[in-house]
Amino acid sequence: MTRTISTPPVIDGVGVNRLTADDDLFLKLHSLYGNALVNQLAWRFDEALDPELLTRFHAHLAEGFLARRVQPVRVPFARPYWLPATESLPLVWDSAPVADDEMLDWYFAQSRVDFDPTTGQVWRLSAAPTTTGGTLVSLVTSHVASDGGAVLFAVGDALARLDERPDFAAGSGQLVGTEPRNPLSANLIDAGRQLRAVAKGIRAAIATRGVVEPERNLRPELPLLPLPNRWSPADPVVQLDLTEWNAAATRHSGTTNGLLIALGAGILGRSGRVGDTAGIRVDIPHSMRTSGDPRANATTGLPISVTYRAGERIDLAAVRSAVKRAATAYRDPATTPALQHLQPLQMVLPRFVLRHFARTAKAPECLCTNLGETASGVADFAGHHASAVLMRPVVCTNDTDMFRRVEVGVNLSFSTDGHTVTLAVTGADPDRFPSRAALRELLSTEFESWGLTPSFW
Template sequence: MPAALNRLTADDDLFLKLHDLYGTALVNQLAWRFDETLDPAVLERLHAHLANGFLARRVMTTAVPFARPWWVPATTAEPLAVQQRPVPETGVLDWLFEQSKVEFDPVTGRVWRLSVAPTTSGGTLLSLVTSHVGADGGAVLFALGDALRRLDAGETPDIATSSGRLVGSNPVGGLSRAHLADAIGQLRAAARGIRAAVKAREVREPDRNPRPAEPRLPLPDRHSPADLVVEVDAAEWNSVAAAHDGTDNGLMVGVAVGLLGRSGRIEGGTQVRVDIPHSLRGIDDPRGNATTGLPIAVPCCKGERTNLRQVRIAIKRAARAYADPATTPALQHLQPVQMMLPKPVLGFFSRTAKAPECLCTNLGETGQGVATIAGVRARSVLMRPVVCTGDTELFRRVEVGLNLSWSSDGDTVTLAITGGDPDRFPTRAALRDHVADEFEAWGLAPRFWT
């Protein structure tokens, strides 16, 4: 019997099936703005470490019914993408979004891309875009942190001694027995999940609000979601949060709910469902995706600031509820069943599936650990999910809402905001107007990336 394979998690599997249905529709992006020029040789070595590290994985499948796919190290990767043409300071956001236009392939292992471009001011832009099939935000930071440590130490790129060792292997012999054992284990897990779901059938999650049908703007057939990046002094952000009996996380949620109200997506007096990703990643965790979501209900008081004390209480209550199987919603217990669904069945259910109306991701002070590359410290570090360009009608049908991603380097808060509703946030300028008004209401002084 071979060693245990690194099987895909339920989230890995769901993202893989969605990738098969929609292609590369959502990616994660880690980006840096440097005032200096980075040595091309350093970036080539960083790329080599990443190509032998935690992100370098590809999906293997078996014909044994119900046995889960598994990860093995990838033997190929997207090459380092080097742009020679300098990017103007007013074109940074456009360049960063352009890096999301890549077709990943989890089967071959092409699931990440490192890109670099000079700026007209003599600096450097660097982007690491990753497929959500193989890596959540925590996995990206873990992989990059390991690659940077090995780069600084002058070590040779190597799977066996780097974070790549955790990806798994494809041992010879005994695989049929291993897959049969996994299939039996999955059937048992599904049975346990169904029993738990029945017991939790009265547990209710906050409802999401249906997307208003009007207004319906005359838009092109293809749509790129409006995106912004805003910086605020960390001391200022924390001071405002504390003044309103909230936390840094709660203020992000408060801003998000306010933006939905200002845009007309949510009516005043309505409860907004806000989904907050919560990392479950442990030390040397081999999982690509190790995150759960905590849904909370937040009142939208149009024309008034969100009550941050209520947000803080709601987040704590949701965390306690999800820690207890008895108060975990039934759908969460059914993940083993979800993994057994063939793609055609999932495609049928996806016709009525909806995107989050409000997703708020707090990445903490992650910027400090990855801000320096070979001794050169970035002026700014950004981490965010990117909703890629797609059919306008698809955005309307799945009712894409608002995504916010918060991170800090200890001195500066960087907030990435994506307005996916094409009729409420048709352009970056429209989104910026709402953000400027909402920040002014909180007494925050935003600095917008351009």
């Protein structure tokens, strides 16, 4: 749950695709916590899909960019690398039709899956019919092997090749990487590179030790609601008109992205998680993926501080200025916080050290992801157009006290097809968002303050 900055892809002359610091961090967190967090790309179709179509889609995914496994190395300080997967989880087709009021529960249930990065079992495709004659489809992926950009790339490539024979070498799978001709020599060279990167990172961290990031707020200990020992975060999904969204942003001197950030901060404030005039730390993921990029994770993050004032809307002009300042600062290594320079060191730390830090690590209090107009590129399945496309991180069911200990807050994920906004909201503070209904009520009040008309799933 720690924010990291991806390093550029390091692929040597024989096609070895080494794990980046992001990949390494998610792999270590997976070893500690399992599938506490997964990504989900989901579709709603108003018509029935032929299971054979989904079988072909699954076959292409199994030969594509997601089909990768971690190859460990024995040379100290050398990084593991990606190889084509040796296994994939089978397509799951639920025969029981899903009613409209059961849809969110069905989507959430797909997060209950055990992934294995060492074999390549890092994604699962599932589908179910609806009681109204439609089809629900879900693709759940491990963050170890893919971020949102990687999933969209893999899915887009698979959909474009549905009429072709699945071929790892012809599609996006060719970017995954290959075994070096001389593994020992390649790993020794990489170990030397890593040691140099550690030394360089330590020097840069010392030089930037005075650079600070916005601070997060301490989670209030009270109230402490009587909840079960295991709890599932509140996860409503809402659709809004994009024209109305943009008009509201313009009316208040802001941007599409700024309104998303304001909604997240406003919900957190309305919940009582922070007090009046509090500066809320908002983390904003930003894709660094380029054409032909082989990285599993290629996302950086910008932290900003947003002031919450009870009874008032968030100042969108101030949000815009804060985002610009953060983007400028993070383009210059001299103004990048020291911790971010230490990523090469993070990769060589032994697991017991990571476990010590993990016990005190905190999750973002407000995370706002703007995926832009991504839905339109993955909405068509061989002539069948999805009536809605949802992309979101799923915070899985876990110990209630764990959510309190890591002080996780609220998470918003925005995507659009150019006409409709689909907003996925996850409230993972059990005492502020104890149920989907409670979070929905807060959302409705916040939307009303901006003149927005929501339609909840």
